[in-house]
Amino acid sequence: MEKRDLKDERAVAGIDRLQFEHIFQSHYEAIRNYIYYKSGSIDEAEDIAQEAFLKIWEKRATIIQPKVKSLLYTIAGNILLNRWQHRNVELQFALQHGSEGTSSSPEFDLEMKEFDERLQNALSALTEKNRTVFLMNRIDRMTYHDIANSLDISVKAVEKRMNKALTFLRETLEVKI
Numbered sequence: 001m002e003k004r005d006l007k008d009e010r011a012v013a014g015i016d017r018l019q020f021e022h023i024f025q026s027h028y029e030a031i032r033n034y035i036y037y038k039s040g041s042i043d044e045a046e047d048i049a050q051e052a053f054l055k056i057w058e059k060r061a062t063i064i065q066p067k068v069k070s071l072l073y074t075i076a077g078n079i080l081l082n083r084w085q086h087r088n089v090e091l092q093f094a095l096q097h098g099s100e101g102t103s104s105s106p107e108f109d110l111e112m113k114e115f116d117e118r119l120q121n122a123l124s125a126l127t128e129k130n131r132t133v134f135l136m137n138r139i140d141r142m143t144y145h146d147i148a149n150s151l152d153i154s155v156k157a158v159e160k161r162m163n164k165a166l167t168f169l170r171e172t173l174e175v176k177i
Contacts (some may be wrong), residue, residue, distance in 0.1 A: 136163035
């Protein structure tokens with residue numbers, strides 16, 4: 001009988017305004033922090049978190065409340081990924097069309113473009129856990145201790161992930177990082 005009740009609860013879709021407000025208050029900070037750790041930009045993290053909640057609100061009639069937390073993380077992660085892909089397209093366009101007025105040589109521009117592509121490919125080939133730790137340390141300048149606290153893992157785990165990321169990047173890029 002308990003299984004049927006649980007199944008019936010999951011089948012009920014839709015959230016009202018009060019439930020949405022509770023979900024927002026309960027999960028906004030965690031979603032914002034999750035995106036901040038991935039992107040390194042608090043402004044972008046706040047924008048994406050708000051956009052994720054807006055999408056939840058727009059689809060509130062079909063939302064199944066027990067799954068809303070995982071749905072929020074998925075939506076926020078997808079929004080961030082879409083923004084990164086859009087920026088990459090803009091960067092490629094700028095690299096192709098923006099170097100007319102620069103004083104650097106065409107060979108240097110080509111080498112930088114090739115290295116940037118190799119770096120982006122190498123970063124995207126890292127596992128998400130290793131990439132997150134690497135970017136938090138190298139971009140956000142966070143200490144291993146701060147990263148461990150943010151991700152709720154041990155400092156040893158941060159060290160291990162960073163070591164794996166650096167080893168992979170060294171091998172992939174064949175440069176000293």
